Amino acid sequence: MDDIYAHTKDGSGPESWQKLDEHLDKVAQMAATFASSFDAAEWGYLLGLLHDVGKYSINFQKRLTGEKQQHVDHKGMGARLLQDRASAFGRIGAYCVAGHHVGLPDYNGTDNGHSLEKTVRGAASFPEDRTNPLLGRDDPELPFPIHSPFQASFFTRMLFSTLVDADFLDTEAFMDGVRHSWRTPGPSLEVLTAALDAKLATFAASGRINELRAEILAACRAKASLAPGLFSLTVPTGGGKTLTSMAFALDHARLHGKRRVIYVIPYTSVIEQNARVFREIFPANSVVEHHSTFDASKVFDREDHARESAEARRHRLACENWDAPVVVTTSVQFFESLFSFKPSRCRKLHNLADSVIILDEAQMLPVDFMVPCLRALEELTENYGASVVLCTATQPALRKEDFACGLDGLGDDRELAPDPQRMHEAFKRTELVDLGELALAEVAEMVREREQVLCIVNTRKRAAELFELVRDEPGARHLSALMCPAHRSKRLEEIREMLAGGEPCRVISTQLIEAGVDVSFPEVVREMAGLDSITQAAGRCNREGELDGAAPVGVFTPVEGVARAFSGPAGHTGSVLRTPDVDPFSPEAIRHYFTLHYWLEKDRLDSKRILEHLNNDRGEWYFRKAGKAFRLIENTMVPVVIPYDERAEKLVRDLHYAEHPGGILRQLQQYTVQVYDGQFAALDQAGGIEWVADTYAVLCGMEFHDEMFGLTFPGEMRPEDFIG
Template sequence: MYYAHTKEGVDEGEWQLLDDHLNGVAEFASGFSAVFGGSDWGCLAGKFHDYGKFKPDFQKKIHSNSNAVVDHKSIGARLLSDRLGHVGKLLSFCIAGHHGGLPDSSHANLGESLDDILEKAQPYLNCVPETSSKLNSVELPFTPTSAFQLSFFTRMLFSALVDADFLDTERYMNPEKFSMRETGPDLEILNERLNEGISKFKPDTRVNKLRCEILDHCLESANLNPGLFTLTVPTGGGKTLTSMAFALKHALKHGMRRVIYVIPYTSIIEQNARVFKEIFPPGSVIEHHSNFDDSKFKDEEEIPFAGLRHRLACENWDAPIVVTTNVQFFESLFAAKPSRCRKLHNLAGSVIILDEAQMLPVEYLKPCMRVLEELATNYNSSVVLCTATQPALQKSENFSDGLEIAAELAPAPDRMHKKFKRTELQDKGVLSFDEVAQEICGAEQGLCIVNTRARAAELFSKIKDEPGAAHLSALMCPAHRTEALTDIRTKLASGKPCRIVSTQLIEAGVDVSFPLVIRELSGLDSIAQAAGRCNREGELAGMGQVSVFEPAEGLPGPFRQAAVNAQNTLRLYSDDPFSPQAMHHFFADTYWLKSDQLDKKNVLEDLNSPHGQWDFRTAAKKFRLIENEMVPIIIKFNDKAEKLLRDLVFTEFPAAILRKLQHFTVQVYTHQFAALNDMGAIEIVDEKYAVLVDESLYDFEAGLSVPENISNDNFIV
């Protein structure tokens, strides 16, 4: 008898048979891969992934309950590589990496290479059962036009395999936990709930009539065949629920399985998730993002049932609606580790909505476009680029690297732009921050948006004594920002003085409306998003006033090129600076003229070798949307935060408490964290959790104060 797994306290007669495990993984992997036509591939990967466990050394380890490390991945990888040629090469990557991660092909700078792993199998090839009866011919489910398509197919097979391996192992080792995995309510139920909600929308104002027209047009467009779409909706046009309505109807029409909603900022993800959770039944929506990642903690028995199910669904995105961030989504698509890749096969057969699509990072734009293109072309998915400021990503004579867009889902973006026009833009030229402060103080209600946290803090210090002055940035913990926004909305609604200085976090997904908005010069898309916080509901008798200024103190480095492109566009389109034509011109400058910078780290080169010499680990290391690591610091913001901290110190099972503490954290860069730690401003609780103990550094108006000598002007939000 050959065994795959044992359990403590269980007799040998109840150990998991190796054949049972191989067949179980093959069945799971085959089903997962079937969504993109790779069922036979998934089956082969599953049947051979642990073939090395037939080795006498491994069975000896099992019977002796030894901790000895015995390689069991190389034999299956080598057998398929030797006997199935190019097909075997693709599968060998998956099997060789199913524990340690997808390897590089030949060089071992980042761990064992595939060549190293295959070589290790040589002495043991005669120690395992005959394989010829198990090797069936398989064919690709599509005709590849590039080597990148083959490396991406390999990655999706890898995802199916590692998820299958996790699940079959869990089914044996922890059947109670396995039984708690549920996909959630059917999409039909979610669609009914959403339709009930949107049926209450009434075309009772000019703006609401336009929102209803956009919604109706998108619902009609849901019958289109799957593909790549744009949804260009002016700010305030209701794109969040409109895009979800399209996605659910489109998914039901074409037999798709879930909706993936991708958002640029962690600062607004909870807000969008909350909108969906208020509409859909429990268990429908998972939100997967950073801050505290409670998958690091092994305390399932203490997590409430719903919380554990949420965590389990986050492992592989097996849920009807997933709300996540650009970082989590795109970095997973280029990751090498099994835990990061596990979810990827569940992107197949999905509707993927990229909210604020203009936020795709320019230096990684080509890799991002290629994976979106693949998902829409070969994995039965639809992708919606959703924004008020549509980036010029469509393939054209001037932009051969662009995307083949199937359709625009909104009705006549030009007409909608004109109908939604509620603001006028004025260029104030060069202003010092003192002059900007005077502009803010000269209005009873006004919003000023600047490019960095440091500048927001500096400008706020100049107006903080004015009636209604307030500050917003990610240096405030989420609970603090929520309180501040509630107060801001109350003041705006009651006509009280309200003078706000904010970073750009207010530009995405925050529903506020000021009669005056002032924006530090930046990209035209950011200026347009800022304008979306002005006269949002068309409540003013005339146009809302939006102005842009160039700071006398100079622009921060990361914003200079976008600002230059914006100035060029504003000169040409001064009559209508936020028109679709103006946006197209701005993004053409940003993308088309810099085509050599759209894959700045040459990530695609690592995954595009025609001979299968793919370097998955190297690509994963290069593809980091956030170059500088950030670390959470817990803030004792109120009594609730202090009670949670006291509970955290004494609990054996911290995960549920840490989820609640996410509302009381501020993210800082690692060098700033180190400096704060050196000056004794933070305490490391239980050797894991950083807590701000120098309470003088947290201001209940401006948030965390980072000393000037360690500040970083690249703190964006």
């Protein structure tokens, strides 16, 4: 056959057919460009040339013309050519080509036949009338020394990212040129820096706290010229770390030729808040917000062209591969992508190279996945040109000298803030008071005795029980993740007004209020938990130093017992508090706490044995097993729309009849609650769920919604369903 094609689309003219040689060449060039960010351009180029050579087969061409209906494998031929090289290049490339549609395979196994060995074994031979793209070529050299199997498997994953993104983009350009034209670069980092400087210039410079914030900002920016790599940024609560870390990231990126800033946050509620802050500062097309509640690529219907703004279009497409100046995402999205086998999740990974990655609330790194997470961060900084900033008020002890599995190269000289101990003392606005063991009724009595107080407990269930004991008191309010964001925002606004007006304000909350919520109480009471959580709780007390002296943060151990998920961290906190002459909120105490936390939990640091799947020195890696095991949230959650107010009710009505619901779903984010599968099943069985357009779960039984509690559930729920 003289004319060999890669793709066809509707129509009969020549423009409806893309020649295979053209596709291979374009993918090769694009993958080479992507891989050049980690000095592997030749690797990317060759994989691009080989990924679709299986389409040279007569059977595949008949499949395109409709002469043959059944599926024709086209990935195996290129994988076989590579595997036959019997070299590191051959094995690494074979994984990438074999998985470029179905995902990175395991070396062998029975995962629906998706194994490298089976793919290669069943592949057709390369046609004799074609020139083997590898003929006469030597294997490309490794771009950097590889000292471990994990490094090699990580390199494979990064190459895979360049290939699948290039393949998708070229295919899209042919199949849907209009959609492809929407992918435009965002503003330069120079433009973003100027916008941030203009915003920072409007901040008040007077007052002790503002002067300290300005000192931290100036010190961080002065260190932007430091060599790329790992950094820590230890800023006390209220020290302005969000904009300070962004200012450092932009300066560092410009000075060292980095391409973008990735801002990683543990909590969805804080992501929405920070993304909003950044959008107010930066020009349009600067910020991509990507998390489970707001996955623009999933909520947009392709036909909804006319109603979508150019900025919304670009945002939706940039969520696919993070091709944007600033990306704000969750820890779940970030780390699970780093260990995923799926092409859709791996597409973005090559865009982490030559980026500045800010890990906000770094103390929240997942203990059960600590070792694989740290090894991935080391790889990004050592071999892919990334800089990583561990940003928090409670800096975890993640250095190699703190524990054996820690990060190498994170010494005191890599701290960006000026003298964390001095900053701690300067920002000191609270003191910890050990309240000992208390029954829930005694805690309720403490809350009743105080006019303005915040009481934080570990679980939704305990918060609900405690609130029932005080709900008749003036100013009693309850906060929980079972309230939709619009509901929580309304509550927080009420709380701020009561505090500012000197009115009674007694708030019972789960730990969600510790995550970047700007409120300031004269006193906080906290259930025993990890010292990092207690320190974050203290950040909601005397926040601006408005009280003379240190405000009390009382910590109690419930007679009823600490929930299992919190018992380990609570025990480590107890050990620190029993240490003589130690300030429990000091950097020294925090380091002591985390050292205990990691050492005493060392059997959990790779509890799913992720590294075992990726550490075989024969190149027999199990990407699918690793990806399926690497789940930061074990229990799946389901979004439920709460028709909380008239606006939400109207949006739900519109959703019933919308042909293209993307814009409506984006607005309904503010009315969505994530619930565990068991909770959802209970609501559904009780008739509390209505399925709109057979797809979207909406609460229809408002008897399962309480103005004080948010979403409620029928029957008895398991205690673990109330965590958080």
